Amino acid sequence: xxxxxxxxxxxxxxxxxxxxxxxxxxxxxxxxxxxxxxxxxxxxxxxxxxxxxxxxxxxxxxxxxxxxxxxxxxxxxxxxxxxxxxxxxxxxxxxxxxxxxxxxxxxxxxxxxxxxxxxxxxxxxxxxxxxxxxxxxxxxxxxxxxxxxxxxxxxxxxxxxxxxxxxxxxxxxxxxxxxxxxxxxxxxxxxxxxxxx
Numbered sequence: 194x195x196x197x198x199x200x201x202x203x204x205x206x207x208x209x210x211x212x213x214x215x216x217x218x219x220x221x222x223x224x225x226x227x228x229x230x231x232x233x234x235x236x237x238x239x240x241x242x243x244x245x246x247x248x249x250x251x252x253x254x255x256x257x258x259x260x261x262x263x264x265x266x267x268x269x270x271x272x273x274x275x276x277x278x279x280x281x282x283x284x285x286x287x288x289x290x291x292x293x294x295x296x297x298x299x300x301x302x303x304x305x306x307x308x309x310x311x312x313x314x315x316x317x318x319x320x321x322x323x324x325x326x327x328x329x330x331x332x333x334x335x336x337x338x339x340x341x342x343x344x345x346x347x348x349x350x351x352x353x354x355x356x357x358x359x360x361x362x363x364x365x366x367x368x369x370x371x372x373x374x375x376x377x378x379x380x381x382x383x384x385x386x387x388x389x390x
Contacts, residue, residue: 213238213248214262217255226256257315264319267293272326282334286327286354286379287372293323294362295371320355327351339385354382 216238220229231252235245249255274288328351331337337347357378358371365371 210248211262213240213245213255214259217259218263221256221259226252231255261315264316267296268319268323270296271323275326275330282330282336283379283383285330286382287376289323289327290354290358290375290379291368291372294358295365295368295375298362298365298371299367324348324351324355327354336383336386350382354378 213234217229217234220234220237223229224233229252231245231249232242234255235242238245245255249258271289271293274292275285277285277288280288325348328347331347331350340346340350358375361371361374361378365374
């Protein structure tokens with residue numbers, strides 16, 4: 194007896210899913226994970242609660258997908274800024290750090306700590322990919338000849354720059370201030386190269 198092939202599962206509408214994730218990020222940022230509800234997300238997205246449940250079975254599944262979407266979007270924008278041809282490395286580093294960490298400074302409420310402090314494998318993987326890209330950009334620059342003589346590696350410099358940016362993310366009250374401070378940190382990193390010229 195021949196087995197009938199299963200009907201193909203319809204792929205979710207990417208644009209609709211993206212919209213739901215973006216809206217849910219706003220709701221989770223405003224209310225925090227515990228106080229946010231699927232009903233609130235559905236209302237904000239202008240869909241029925243049942244429609245939201247068709248995409249995400251639980252609030253936890255929605256939250257995880259939203260965090261993954263946010264991290265992925267930030268990383269993609271940061272890597273694009275880092276790879277932008279025709280710009281000096283200093284400017285690319287500032288732009289990448291801004292896309293990775295600065296974009297939400299001053300825009301998230303106190304309840305957003307669920308999103309900004311998310312720990313675990315997912316965040317660690319994205320952070321590692323970001324640091325690796327920064328290290329690769331530094332390795333390809335004349336800067337490493339200066340720091341190699343001091344026994345410092347590109348991954349060490351990338352981790353230090355990343356940690357500095359994370360510190361400014363938590364203390365700055367606006368994106369503009371974050372960019373000012375991270376620009377100083379990047380200039381400090383490049384100061385030995387200027388002296389060597």
